[in-house]
Amino acid sequence: MPLTAPRILVVEDEPVINQAVTERLQGSGYDVVQAWDGPGAVALCAETSPDLVVLDVMLPGFDGHEVCRRIQAQRPVPVLMLTARDDEADILVGLGVGADDYLTKPFRMRELVARVAALLRRVERAAELADRSPAPLGDLGDLHVDAASRRVRVGGDEVHLTPTEFDLLLCLAGSPGTVLTREHLYAEVWGWSGASGTRTVDSHVKALRAKIGAHRVRTVHGVGYALETGTSA
Template identity: 90%
Template structure:
């Protein structure tokens, strides 16, 4: 039986960039649908149920943040956001509305393909883990992680994490109280090694802290991060 290629929706209002990304993805074996504005992106996402969305921030109609908010409300889907501004505030807004990862323009096509592949692998891994029994990760205080169901609770209350945030937390929790370098986290969670990803890690850690409590992830300046499951001092 033939394996169906993942369907990726590319949402970009600049025709040259849209087509370049589309051609590269198709050349790598993916099926691709295209949209050039916010409303058509939301409609096409509802009609085609893509496996992943590559989404520009600056769009006619709805901006990328609103598109992400709407499509995630209808059906959770991995989103790789493209932004022309290297502005941490914009990046955190994108992560806050459900984006899983981001790339700053101009970007290398090789890196975009690596991010896409990593996000799709994460979805496959989540489906496999969902069939297994929950994994215990030791004493994490009032932080509870159900790896199989990919659910997190803090003080008994469920916290919604994006797939990337969950995998980042899982990586930190697997070595609780141990400092993990940004490079290690980037390689393990994003599946892509290189110094260019350290700011990606920093932005996701900030988004994760906002959801589980800032005191739970300790920064070691110049090195990386460690999960500290205990209560705040």
Template identity: 85%
Template sequence: MADGAPNTTTARILVVEDEPVINQAVTDRLRGTGYDVVQAFDGPDAVARFEETAPDLVLLDVMLPGFDGHEVCRRIQASRPVPVLMLTARDDEADILVGLGVGADDYMTKPFRMREMVARVAALLRRVERAEELASRTAPKPDLGDLDIDSASRRVRVAGEEIHLTPTEFDLLLCLAAAPGTVLARERLYAEVWGWSGATGTRTVDSHVKALRAKIGAQRVRTVHGVGYALEPVAQP
């Protein structure tokens, strides 16, 4: 099978893009790679097709008729957690953070290379295996002060208060927590959490770290400029 796609049971992908030419080009490439592809062209149709077909991954444009991709992502993630790769025409950090906040796992800025899109899709579909591997690395639990991570239930508490994280934010936190105080390179985080070592993914890491900091506290994730990030224990006052 081409482009590094999984050779296990054929995964089903929902492609949501209102531009017919782009939608068909992406669909043809994914089908040529061996995936089962379902198409949608607007927000309401995307949610309906998601419920009807139960895809393994959603490739989702931000700008859609009916309602936008952020609302689509919010609705489908509330129904059933699923990997989402967002497509955006704007390389704007605020817009990207909104997408990550509603449950997107990764994003690509248009125009994009088809080979890179297929590689990211394949990486996101390996998410369950990576999540299980990362969870096993955190036993026994490290001392993280008042930050408590339950890898079995995928729950996080800060000073006793439960914090809601997206699946990707949780996996990123698990990766950092496996070596508290150790600086992990952005490229390594992208390879371990997203499963693909493409250099263009480092901005994805930065955006997710920013979203994670907003939820667990900025002081808990230390930045080493030009290198990466480290999780630092913070004692309960």
């Protein structure tokens, strides 16, 4: 067990939900700080340096997407976004500004705690992977993935990926051309097994394609995804 409990920032303007999430996370052994609006969340994140943020989309001041954009500009931090709308466009916006995962309201507290634990484990695994992989993976066509520096170049141009997008690409790049199931990707990248995560994988793949090129990740319908190494669609 770590000497210091991971710190979680809970950002939710509904007092009942904020307190319920806070108490459940505290009961699971986390150190929790609370914010109720956009500006307060950004300020508290800078002040307390949380290990993870649970972030509602709809907030006073400015919304969760803007909060996520601002806190990721301060320093990379895992973000679990809470959304009242199961709308793919909204979810992709959240992923595009740096969210790592999302839950649609209403959600079960047990699943929220499991997602939080999985995201924190993913951060630990990413650090371990970087330690074990000092050398770049090399060139996959004109796609260059460097595990140690966590940098990606496409055709010589550097591409900015969120931590989760990079881990997803790294997982696919480990077996180029091989079809990996959604369940396998969710277990490997998010550290959480279950069919409920397959839409999370699909959404992240769409966000990843928008950055590295849609033709680079092949869909095998009903199965999963494979990284292609060709340079054209």
